[in-house]
Amino acid sequence: MNLQEICTDIEKAVRETGAFILGESEKFDISRTESKGLNDFVSYVDRRSEKMLVDRLSRILPEAGFITEEGTSEKKGERYCWVIDPLDGTTNFLHGLHPYAISIGLMDKEEVLAGVVYEVAGNEIFKAWKNGGAWLNGTPISVSGTVKLAESLVATGFPYSDFDRLMPYINCLIHFLKHSHGVRRLGSASMDLAYVACGRFDVFYEYGLNLWDIAAGILLVREAGGNVCDFSGNTGNLTGEEIIAANNMVYPEVLEIVSKFMQNKIK
Numbered sequence: 001m002n003l004q005e006i007c008t009d010i011e012k013a014v015r016e017t018g019a020f021i022l023g024e025s026e027k028f029d030i031s032r033t034e035s036k037g038l039n040d041f042v043s044y045v046d047r048r049s050e051k052m053l054v055d056r057l058s059r060i061l062p063e064a065g066f067i068t069e070e071g072t073s074e075k076k077g078e079r080y081c082w083v084i085d086p087l088d089g090t091t092n093f094l095h096g097l098h099p100y101a102i103s104i105g106l107m108d109k110e111e112v113l114a115g116v117v118y119e120v121a122g123n124e125i126f127k128a129w130k131n132g133g134a135w136l137n138g139t140p141i142s143v144s145g146t147v148k149l150a151e152s153l154v155a156t157g158f159p160y161s162d163f164d165r166l167m168p169y170i171n172c173l174i175h176f177l178k179h180s181h182g183v184r185r186l187g188s189a190s191m192d193l194a195y196v197a198c199g200r201f202d203v204f205y206e207y208g209l210n211l212w213d214i215a216a217g218i219l220l221v222r223e224a225g226g227n228v229c230d231f232s233g234n235t236g237n238l239t240g241e242e243i244i245a246a247n248n249m250v251y252p253e254v255l256e257i258v259s260k261f262m263q264n265k266i267k
Contacts, residue, residue: 003113003114003130003132004129004132006060007116007128009060010106010114010116010127011116013060014053014102014104014116014118014125015118015125016052016056017049017052017053018102018118018120020045020048020049020052021045021093021100021102025093025096025121028093043087043090046070046086047070047072047086049086049087050068050069050070050072050084052086053086054066054068054072054082057084061082061106063077063078063080064081064106065081065082066083067081067082067084067211067212068212069085069086070086079108080106080108080113082104082107083105083106083212083216084103084104085101085102085103085104085190085213087101088102088103088117088189088191089101089186089187089188089191091187092186097187098121099119099120099187100120100187101118101119101120101190101191102116103115103190103215105215105219107215110237111130112215112216113219114127114128114130115127115128115129115216115218115219115220117193117194119194124136124137124194125137126141126194126197126198126216128197128216128220128223129219130219131223132223133224134198134219134220136194141197141224142198142199142224143196143202143221143224143225144199144200144201144202144247145199145247145249146202146247146249146250147250148250149180149253149257150180151181152180152181152202152250153180153181153201153203154176154180154181154183154184154201154202154203155184155195155201155204156173156184156205157187157189157192157206157209159207159208161208162208165207165262168261168262169207169261169262172205175257176203176257189209189213189217189240190213190214190216190217192204192245193214193216193221193228194217194220196221196224196226196247197217197221197223197224199247202250203244203245203247203254204243204244205231205243205244205245205254205258207231207242207243207262209240209241209243210239210240211240214240214243217245221245225247225248226246226247226248227244227245227246227247227251228243228245229243229244230243230244231259231262231263232263233259242262
């Protein structure tokens with residue numbers, strides 16, 4: 001399997017789908033939005049984009065199954081699986097904000113082999129394949145060289161439906177606000193991870209995500225020389241329920257801080 005060629009094929013698929021998303025953004029009517037749950041929205045753009053991606057990715061690797069956010073395919077693969085978020089940052093899209101992205105990961109059981117994140121409006125393609133490095137629009141990228149948390153820019157995502165650990169999360173956020181260059185919230189986890197991979201962010205942490213939010217981003221960060229784990233420091237079988245991503249220098253301190261606050265589940 002030539003993973004570099006697969007990444008090139010994925011890039012073609014996301015660019016075609018991204019053109020559709022960008023075109024719809026110019027005439028989108030927010031009244032056509034549906035709610036899947038508390039503060040969890042979906043539109044015809046998400047669903048149609050996902051169908052387009054399922055169709056195109058099926059041609060790249062016909063034997064692969066799918067894990068999709070909108071459930072447009074339930075095909076199971078014996079070994080390989082495409083993990084698709086057709087519009088990561090739907091709430092941003094609904095309100096005409098950037099960024100929003102397409103995120104595609106190819107997994108071999110629990111291992112991510114290839115990943116592409118396409119920031120649609122900014123026309124930035126982040127891609128990585130196993131042992132092939134990480135790339136932004138064809139140029140190699142790496143995580144930042146920031147040595148101290150005090151000099152770091154931290155990214156996170158605010159809880160929007162799972163409030164079980166809200167107070168520990170707020171306390172953790174306060175700590176980072178006081179001990180870093182600042183905290184940013186983009187509203188797209190795949191973009192947060194892509195920005196860690198290219199050094200724009202030094203740290204990202206969040207809870208309550210799903211595999212389609214992070215699969216491609218995990219590989220981007222690791223191939224760019226960074227670390228990814230859950231709040232206990234586990235690096236395998238990450239589902240999105242908990243995630244930390246950081247460069248090698250600040251990673252130990254970040255893990256210690258997030259673990260200290262977020263292991264406390266008292267409301």
